[in-house]
Amino acid sequence: MHINAVQMVGVTKTFGSVVANKDVNISIRKGEILAILGENGSGKTSLMNMLAGIYFPDDGKIFVNGEEAIIKSPMDAYKHKIGMIHQHFKLVDLFTAGDNIILGEEAPDFDIKAKKTLLKEERINITNNKWKKFLIDLKIVCLPLGKLVAKLKFNWLSRDRVKVVQAVADKYGFDIDLNKKIYDMSVSEKQTVEIIKVLYRGADILILDEPTAVLTPQEIEKLFVVLRGMRDNGKSIIIITHKLNEVMAISDRVSVLRKGELIATVDTKDTDEKRLTEMMVGERIELNIERTTPKNVKKRLSIHGLTCRNREGLYALNNISFSVNSGEILGIAGISGSGQRELLESIAGLQKIELGVIQYDDPKTEKIVDLRAKTPNQIKELGVRLSFVPEDRLGMGLVGNMDLTDNMMLRSYSKGHSIFLDRKSPTELAQTIVKDLEVVTPNMKTPVRRLSGGNVQKILVGREIASAPTVIMAAYPVRGLDINSSYTIYNLMNKQKENGVAVIFVGEDLDVLLALSDRIMVICSGKVSGIVDARNTTKEKLGMLMTSIPEEIEVFSEPINEN
Amino acid sequence: MFKTKREPLFHLVKRIDVSKKYAWAVRIGAFLLSILVCAAISSLLTDKSIGFFFKYLFNGTFGTKRTIWNLFHETAILLLVSIAVTPCFKMKFWNIGGEGQILMGALGCSVALVFMGGKSSDGATIVVSLILAFVFGIAWAVIPAFFKARWNTNETLLTLMMNYIAVCLVNYFIKSVASSSTGTLTFKDGLVEPIGGNQFILFIIVSVVLTVLMWVYLKYSKHGYELTVVGESENTSRYVGINNKLVIIRTLILCGALCGLIGFLLVSGVNHSLGDATVEGRGFTGLLISWLAHFNPLAMGLTSFLFVFIDNGASQVSNYARLGASYPKVMTGIFFLFIIATEFFINYKIVFKKMKLKEISSNGDKDIDKEVKEPQENDIDIPKDDNNAQEGITEMIIKEKI
Numbered sequence: 001m002h003i004n005a006v007q008m009v010g011v012t013k014t015f016g017s018v019v020a021n022k023d024v025n026i027s028i029r030k031g032e033i034l035a036i037l038g039e040n041g042s043g044k045t046s047l048m049n050m051l052a053g054i055y056f057p058d059d060g061k062i063f064v065n066g067e068e069a070i071i072k073s074p075m076d077a078y079k080h081k082i083g084m085i086h087q088h089f090k091l092v093d094l095f096t097a098g099d100n101i102i103l104g105e106e107a108p109d110f111d112i113k114a115k116k117t118l119l120k121e122e123r124i125n126i127t128n129n130k131w132k133k134f135l136i137d138l139k140i141v142c143l144p145l146g147k148l149v150a151k152l153k154f155n156w157l158s159r160d161r162v163k164v165v166q167a168v169a170d171k172y173g174f175d176i177d178l179n180k181k182i183y184d185m186s187v188s189e190k191q192t193v194e195i196i197k198v199l200y201r202g203a204d205i206l207i208l209d210e211p212t213a214v215l216t217p218q219e220i221e222k223l224f225v226v227l228r229g230m231r232d233n234g235k236s237i238i239i240i241t242h243k244l245n246e247v248m249a250i251s252d253r254v255s256v257l258r259k260g261e262l263i264a265t266v267d268t269k270d271t272d273e274k275r276l277t278e279m280m281v282g283e284r285i286e287l288n289i290e291r292t293t294p295k296n297v298k299k300r301l302s303i304h305g306l307t308c309r310n311r312e313g314l315y316a317l318n319n320i321s322f323s324v325n326s327g328e329i330l331g332i333a334g335i336s337g338s339g340q341r342e343l344l345e346s347i348a349g350l351q352k353i354e355l356g357v358i359q360y361d362d363p364k365t366e367k368i369v370d371l372r373a374k375t376p377n378q379i380k381e382l383g384v385r386l387s388f389v390p391e392d393r394l395g396m397g398l399v400g401n402m403d404l405t406d407n408m409m410l411r412s413y414s415k416g417h418s419i420f421l422d423r424k425s426p427t428e429l430a431q432t433i434v435k436d437l438e439v440v441t442p443n444m445k446t447p448v449r450r451l452s453g454g455n456v457q458k459i460l461v462g463r464e465i466a467s468a469p470t471v472i473m474a475a476y477p478v479r480g481l482d483i484n485s486s487y488t489i490y491n492l493m494n495k496q497k498e499n500g501v502a503v504i505f506v507g508e509d510l511d512v513l514l515a516l517s518d519r520i521m522v523i524c525s526g527k528v529s530g531i532v533d534a535r536n537t538t539k540e541k542l543g544m545l546m547t548s549i550p551e552e553i554e555v556f557s558e559p560i561n562e563n
Numbered sequence: 564m565f566k567t568k569r570e571p572l573f574h575l576v577k578r579i580d581v582s583k584k585y586a587w588a589v590r591i592g593a594f595l596l597s598i599l600v601c602a603a604i605s606s607l608l609t610d611k612s613i614g615f616f617f618k619y620l621f622n623g624t625f626g627t628k629r630t631i632w633n634l635f636h637e638t639a640i641l642l643l644v645s646i647a648v649t650p651c652f653k654m655k656f657w658n659i660g661g662e663g664q665i666l667m668g669a670l671g672c673s674v675a676l677v678f679m680g681g682k683s684s685d686g687a688t689i690v691v692s693l694i695l696a697f698v699f700g701i702a703w704a705v706i707p708a709f710f711k712a713r714w715n716t717n718e719t720l721l722t723l724m725m726n727y728i729a730v731c732l733v734n735y736f737i738k739s740v741a742s743s744s745t746g747t748l749t750f751k752d753g754l755v756e757p758i759g760g761n762q763f764i765l766f767i768i769v770s771v772v773l774t775v776l777m778w779v780y781l782k783y784s785k786h787g788y789e790l791t792v793v794g795e796s797e798n799t800s801r802y803v804g805i806n807n808k809l810v811i812i813r814t815l816i817l818c819g820a821l822c823g824l825i826g827f828l829l830v831s832g833v834n835h836s837l838g839d840a841t842v843e844g845r846g847f848t849g850l851l852i853s854w855l856a857h858f859n860p861l862a863m864g865l866t867s868f869l870f871v872f873i874d875n876g877a878s879q880v881s882n883y884a885r886l887g888a889s890y891p892k893v894m895t896g897i898f899f900l901f902i903i904a905t906e907f908f909i910n911y912k913i914v915f916k917k918m919k920l921k922e923i924s925s926n927g928d929k930d931i932d933k934e935v936k937e938p939q940e941n942d943i944d945i946p947k948d949d950n951n952a953q954e955g956i957t958e959m960i961i962k963e964k965i
Contacts, residue, residue: 015577056574058914072574350801376804388802396798399791406788410803413788420783 004066005030005205005236006051006082011060013046020046023060024262026255028205033227033237035251035268037244037280039482041452043260044240045087048207051238052084053077064205083198084207089190091182097189098162098178101197112143168200172229187335188219195226206230207238212246216335217510217543224250242280242482244273245511256280281483289490289515292498294328299361300502301347301471306356308342316342318526320356323557324471326363329493329503331517331534333510333542339526340506341391344473348388349376360384363470363500387469389461391476391506393453397460400449404430404441407448408463433462437488454485461492472496473504478512490516510539519556522546530554573915586909590902594869597901601873601894609884616880623879624872634868634875636763639770640825640833641867644849646770646777646860647821650814652850653781653858655794656711660722662846663729664703664819666839668826670733671699673748673837676830677740681752688753693827700823701816703729708815712808726846730839737837747838755832765832773821778860790814822846855902866902873898 007027013020021043028034038044049055051062053074062069064080071077077084091100123136162178169176176192185193191211198206208227212220227237227250241247247254248268255265256279263279302323310316317339324330332340345351347358349371358371362383369382379386390396398407408426416422430444437458441451448456457477464472474493478486493516497503507513513520517534522545529549532541533556544550602616609615624634644661651658675692707721737748758764781787793800793810800807830837852870856862874891881890 058576348802376802377806380804390802392798395796396802399795399799401795402791409788410792410799413785414804419785421785421788 003030004028004063007063007066008047008051009061009063011047011050011057011062013043013050013055013057019260021050021057021260024257024260026262026265028236028238030204030236031231031234032252033231033239033250035247035254036238036240036257037242037247037254037276038257039242039280039484041259041454041482042257042280044257045209047257048084048209048238048240051077051082051205052207053082054084078201078203081202081204082207083201083203083205085191085194085198085209085211087209087211087213089194091190091193093183094181096179096181097176097185097193097196098165100182100193101165101178101200102161112147115143115146116140165196165200169196172196172199172226172233174226187214187337188216188223191215191223199230204234205236205238207240209240210242211239212241212243213508214336216546217539218547220246244276247276248273258282277483289487289512290494291516291518292494294325294497294518296327296500297325298327298363300324300326300363301361302357302359303347304357304359306343306346306358307354308346308351308356309354310342315526317346320523320526320528322521322528322531322555324502324504326470326500326502327497328518329497329505329516331513331520332504332506332523333508333513333520333546334523335546336508338523338546340475340523342526343523344388344390344475344504344506347371347473348386349374349379360386360471385467385469385471387464387467387472389457389464389472389474389477391479393456393460394449397464398448398456401447403445403447404434404459405444407459408433411463411467429463429466430459433459433466437462437492453480454482457481457485457489461489465492465496469496469501471502471504473506475506476508477505479508486512510542513542514539524549528553531556573913576912576914578910578912581909589905589909593901593905594898597898598873600901601877601897604893604897605880605884605886608886611884615884619880619883620873620876623876623882626879630875630879632761632763634871635767637871637875638864638868639766640829641845641849641852641871642774642864643766643770643821643825643828644845645852645856645863645867646774647818647825648846648850649777649853649858649860649863650781650787650790651818652853653787653794654790654811654814656708656811656814657719658704658707658722658815658818659719659847659850660703660707660725661818661822661849662842662844663722663726664700664822665826665829665842665846666726666729666733667703668696668700668823669830669837669841670729670736670826671695671697671823672827672830673736673750674699676750676753677748679753680750683753685753689755689831692753692831693824696823696827696830697820698823700821700826701819704815704819704822705812708812712811733837733839733841747836749836750830751835753831754835755828757832762833766828769824769828774860774864781858781860786810786813851899855899870895870898 004027007025009025011024011026012022024043024047026036026047036044036048046055050057051071053071053076056072062071064082069076069080071080071082074084092103095103119136119140123133126132126136166178169178174192174196176189176196180189182190182193191214195206195208211223215223227239231237231252239246239250251268253265253267254271254276256263256276258280300323304321306317306320307315308317320339320343322330332343334340342351346353346356353372356372360369360371361367362369364383369384371379371382371384374382388397394400399410405423405427408429409421409423412426413421427444433439434441434444439451439455439458439462441455448459451459461474461477472493474489477489477493481489490512493503493505505513505517507516514534514537519531520534520537520542521531522529522542524546527549529545530553532545532554598620602613602620605611605616606613623630625631644665647665648658648661672692672695675688675695679688679691703725707716707718707725710716710721711718734746737744737746741748755765758768781791789800789805789810792803792805793807797807800810826841829841834841848870849867852863852867856866874895877891877894881887
């Protein structure tokens, strides 16, 4: 029989009328990796938040090493040796890695007696050096002062703790410079800091919330090696994810959650991806993206030498050139923050451009329109039907506190000369979108921020498609969406492509990009590191291009069909 | 050593779907409770019965015809002030300079009255003083708006500081026009005549009309929609092509114009005088009213009525019980405290330990994983200090807010 490091029995948590977890029984053994699998909104994170002391369960019990534990705060969780690495890192940018790790830790008790005996022993050993003896005497006299300083938590006394941190890092084979500032770090380095922080606090049970979402394939492999090493050291690791291939690669057992309830816990070696999907989604679904060959390919947008700076004055985009054609999907791959946002915002007229040309080939008039340095309104007035699904849905694409109708109106409210709003056609549009895209909403008056991520995205994409665009730009349109909603979005994109729309799809899941796009442009720190044929490339190659720019940049272009 | 394990006595849970009925029930309950607390404090202070408090509270508000008119008149002034600052707040432009903007409107009106009053016809004087009030009020609102739009300065600080400049300007004006005056200027000519001999009715009509108009403006006009979008998210408004700078300046022009109008009405219609205390702090009270009513013009009517009710009633109580001039302020302070505290109860639910136990027992038996031997609850003793519990709760609030 195994010893359970953690056992959650009958745990229930509700938020208002929403049941996040219902009567969940879950256990993790010592020295194993347990994957918690589930779609978004299935309650994985809230379940783990209860273990980490962020939420308090409404009902149910938690046992740590066989003893009941009441975990009211993250401090309590640390006392029970549970540490969580959140999806969004909680680090202070201006501090060094070492400072971040020791931040908030209780200073160890300053034991005067122990230090005194230690110093006295040292004094006995010294026989002939008066000066050294005097120094030690002085130190003994000053010990109460040290106690006071420690009590006041002067941090410089705890500087030597960084050495202990370094020892922890070395033990698990982390390669990290603890004196580096967080703002200088890449995402994977920040994650490493978070992991070391948890280990340094003595956690035996580590919870990782979607740790691979922000990493490249190479970095994921590196992380998995570290995790396996920790498991072999006797740590218990819980990894929250919705990516099946990772579950198969790393975990010993899998617990599947659906709609807040535990469906089953199975040994990874006894299952496969297909069965896990069925458990996760609850029904047999076809997960195929039907990719058609592009028809009627004509140049729609061409971009030359696009360069712009971000708010800090650094180059966000550096001499980017590419073209987008009608009837094809151009995927854009890259580590997040490599300039994807700035690229799309430049085209949409939201970003100041330093250099470069953005040209639009109008399919109606067959004229070339210059889109450079135009505001969104000017672009609209030029008759360019450009739709943009931004990355930050509620922060940019929609207004969270407004209802469906008012959000539909965002694009169309200014039409006409009346000073009053026309709510009739937006209401109709909202109803159509709710019906066609199967948006789940209590009623039409619910503020959109209350809806789940998938539904919010359907509303946004629905509104953008409703304006019959000729170019659609979508930034991470399936981020945080469950499988079903994701496939709805993929299908919508494919349908637009078949209708002759030029689609730009910025994605993070390379498998999806490979299956959906016709061409993939890879950008690496603001530069194009290659444009490849999506049908003849591999994930590994994309991963390489994402992290480094090759000497010879490959540019694949779709054969343009001039008929 | 047999101690039962300590669970937190209570923890807080955020309410997700708050029904409007519930929210209003809590608010009205809080109002009634605040009156009761006021009554209790008063009877403790005066050795008089609680009935005494209620008698003069109603006496001071609904006692005579005059007090009733006064109640509605004061309500109308306060309502108009909160209406004036509401579009800025809806845009999340924290304009706390309503006081100064109104005072500038009053100054504008006074300038016209000093130089034209008695010299030209009353009609012309009224028109010119109204125009000047508008210009002065708008100027005081647009300056911070321009700075915000152009250089993204902090509007809260700027509008606050401009209040003091307005006070100084008014004092300077009074000194330079009538150097021997006691700090107020009084006017006799070129004033707005009371409608039907009733000096209260003008303000009431203007404020009812403007309240309805503002409600329509915010809810049904394109401008109202634009300023809401700008307030909710500047990125979204940029994304859909709204000119943020234009909207900010346009809204503040509206706000300044309304404040100027209030200044004009106060000087020309009500006080017939100008001093640095003409506005009586209503600029600040008005923005509290606007906040508490969640920027809904119709709800502001009710909130300002309740405020004036307590204020006027408490003045009467303090007159009869000789409690001093600060007494009404204490009472309105209690009222605000209660109303603000309701927001917590509307947004959070407190779940007590006992309630939880009841729920569990009603749920009946639970299937407990057979793999674990259920540990004896009684023999584990984990001391936990209260500080820790506090920490947990605050942590939870912070996390859930996010």
